[in-house]
Amino acid sequence: MALLDLILNAWGSFQLFPLTVQISLVLAIPFVYNIVWQFVYSLRKDRVPLVFYWVPWVGSAVAYGMQPYDFFESCREKYGDVFAFVLLGRVMTVYLGPKGHEFVFNSKLQDVSAEEAYKHLTTPVFGEGVIYDCPNHRLMEQKKFAKNALTTNSFRKYVPVIQTEILDYFVTSPNFDMKHNNKGTANVMVTQPEMTIFTASRSLMGEQMRKKFDASFAGLYSDLDKGFTPINFVFPQLPLPLYRRRDLAQQKISRTYMELIKERRKTGDIVPGRDLIDSLMTSSTYKDGVKMTDQEIANLLIGVLMGGQHTSAATSAWFLLHLADKPELQEDIYKEVTSVLAPKGGNINDLSYEDLQDMPLVNNTIKETLRMHMPLHSIFRKVMNPLVVPGTTYVVPKGHHVLVSPGYAQTNDRWFPNAGDFNPKRWSEQSTSASSNDDTVDYGFGAVSKGVSSPYLPFGGGRHRCIGEQFAYVQLGTILATFVYNLKWSLKAGTEVPEPDYQSMVTLPQEPAEITWEKRETCVV
CATH class of the missing domain: 1.10.630.10 (Cytochrome P450)
Known part of the structure; x- marks a missing residue:
């Protein structure tokens, strides 16, 4: 009841502002929340580094969608082979290179699911x-x-x-x-x-x-x-x-x-x-x-x-x-x-x-x-149970996605x-x-x-x-x-x-x- 009263009071106070202020707040609040959420996320030692982004929900979708391999390489230079980015509301954990291939492709069936990652994409097609x-x-x-x-x-x-x-x-x-x-x-x-x-x-x-x-x-x-x-x-x-x-x-x-x-x-x-x-x-x-x-x-x-x-x-x-x-x-x-x-x-x-x-x-x-x-430049799996990244303290939470990119390794001078x-x-x-x-x-x-x-898969x-x-x-x-x-x-x-x-x-x-x-x-x- 107290929470409901708080929400009603806040709504009443919001309505007292001029329309221009209301619009500014509506636009600003998601951005402020987004930055605060990223800051809190960065404090957790059990999470992989998150690529910073300004636009809520959209995340890094534009940079990833235009040039995925260049995007991966720029992130690797800053964060290492393991990092996460937001793709249209989804948190994608990337592990680059052969160790990443092993991590994703050999994860247990009960821990990662291709079906849950792809069925909404493939069912309308097939x-x-x-x-x-x-x-x-x-x-x-x-x-x-x-x-x-x-x-x-x-x-x-x-x-x-x-x-x-x-x-x-x-x-x-x-x-x-x-x-x-x-x-x-x-x-x-x-x-x-x-x-x-x-x-x-x-x-x-x-x-x-x-x-x-x-x-x-x-x-x-x-x-x-x-x-x-x-x-x-x-x-x-x-x-x-x-x-x-x-x-x-x-x-x-x-x-x-x-x-x-x-x-x-x-x-x-x-x-x-x-x-x-x-x-x-x-x-x-x-x-x-x-x-x-x-x-x-x-x-x-x-x-x-x-x-x-x-x-x-x-x-x-x-x-x-x-x-x-x-x-x-x-x-x-x-x-x-x-x-x-x-x-x-x-x-x-x-x-x-x-x-x-x-x-x-x-x-x-x-x-x-x-x-x-x-x-295919990217291969996804949905995480069904918390997944530990080998050799680290990082845990990929249930509901997130893991992403692997053999095409990145295949076009990288580190391996070829x-x-x-x-x-x-x-x-x-x-x-x-x-x-x-x-x-x-x-x-x-x-x-x-x-x-x-x-590196070749x-x-x-x-x-x-x-x-x-x-x-x-x-x-x-x-x-x-x-x-x-x-x-x-x-x-x-x-x-x-x-x-x-x-x-x-x-x-x-x-x-x-x-x-x-x-x-x-x-x-x-």
């Missing part, structure tokens, strides 16, 4: 019941279901299929139209999303689904990508055009999958192992006997294809741009590809999965691209000399092991390395490590080998390799991102 919109043990089994389409035998079948799609694209895309043009200009932020959606859908989902996909589906997946922005992290359901496009894209893609699933159910045309769709329709029963619904299968297909599309689209766009800037490296790759193919007669049409394994420069170019341009130089040949001179620890653990979808203390680590790493190398290797065998390309006159665009969680080149190309004498189109 749909209900899959990925992070389900308990962790369900996600581990879903990964196992999807992994059935990611075997070595599958990869052997995928290479010629992927290559056929690329060669068809060289003919049908207005950026190439190679039946009529011997040279031209291509915008890689148009060509690579389209090319990767076609190659991934044809190889993973089968010919029937590929026929349902046209160039507009690359745009739909781009609209889904834009559902992963910092503002979505806090407000996943704002009435904005961006959100409406995301939702419409999800609905259209989901309907497309459901049409084929229903058709196969109706006709009984289900062949185990034919493609990922049939694989999930026949082998997606959880250990407790519960079966995935057809809608959940469709939603999981969205997530699988998106994982294979946006990573490969960004990575292939980046390596085309970097190689356009390094014609001598482009020629070295060409020599490697033709040398491997020579015993077969030297034709790219004979490219096989085994050939890709014998092309170290091709694979190292992919590896170097992923080093410089890790698709001349980190700003695109140099695939560096990988032939040093170990490429993802960890110094060879022990493995199986979370239900196959054995992965326990150790995550490497482009596919993440721990139980949430991406299962599509090998497929990515198959898809990207086929794209690179087919490009370099058929084309020479360079940057458009007067341009340089674009700077990264960090507006989305997926790191893309800023536009314009164009190359000029011409056919090689070995071109088969």
Whole structure:
């Protein structure tokens, strides 16, 4: 009662002030409270250093969102490898470098949760019941279901299929139209999303689904990508055009999958192992006997294809741009590809999965691209129980978030000399092991390395490590080998390799991102 009287008296006193004073107080009080709160926070010895900020709630969102790696480095210079910053009302505890990778990726499941960190972001994009919109043990089994389409035998079948799609694209895309043009200009932020959606859908989902996909589906997946922005992290359901496009894209893609699933159910045309769709329709029963619904299968297909599309689209766009800037490296790759193919007669049409394994420069170019341009610049977990930072007195409270950034380490001179130089040949001179620890653990979808203390983790680590790493190398290797065998390309006159665009969680080149190309004498189109 006394508290209520105090509030009423304060309100009465507030109303006695002139309007201009009232407005000033309303504006000033949050700022004063914010500074006082930060001062009190700084006195606690059990909290990591907090990056100072002026604007309440917004915190360091602008600096982080524009240039995350530069922001991390400036904070590290002032506070060390462990610090916290406020991101749109959330307190994010950052631990940079390999020790940070170990701290976050190997934290116990009961202490940190990817599901709680991401489900409000991912559920509108993928749909209900899959990925992070389900308990962790369900996600581990879903990964196992999807992994059935990611075997070595599958990869052997995928290479010629992927290559056929690329060669068809060289003919049908207005950026190439190679039946009529011997040279031209291509915008890689148009060509690579389209090319990767076609190659991934044809190889993973089968010919029937590929026929349902046209160039507009690359745009739909781009609209889904834009559902992963910092503002979505806090407000996943704002009435904005961006959100409406995301939702419409999800609905259209989901309907497309459901049409084929229903058709196969109706006709009984289900062949185990034919493609990922049939694989999930026949082998997606959880250990407790519960079966995935057809809608959940469709939603999981969205997530699988998106994982294979946006990573490969960004990575292939980046390596085309970097190689356009390094014609001598482009020629070295060409020599490697033709040398491997020579015993077969030297034709790219004979490219096989085994050939890709014998092309170290091709694979190292992919590896170097992923080093410089890790698709996700930040990886979050929500803290479910107070979490002690090893070797310190710091405790991350329940409800806060922890953030790790392998991409920061991968682009830092502390771990990679001349980190700003695109140099695939560096990988032939040093170990490429993802960890110094060879022990493995199986979370239900196959054995992965326990150790995550490497500075190079482009596919993440721990139980949430991406299962599509090998497929990515198959898809990207086929794209690179087919490009370099058929084309020479360079940057458009007067341009340089674009700077990264960090507006989305997926790191893309800023536009314009164009190359000029011409056919090689070995071109088969």
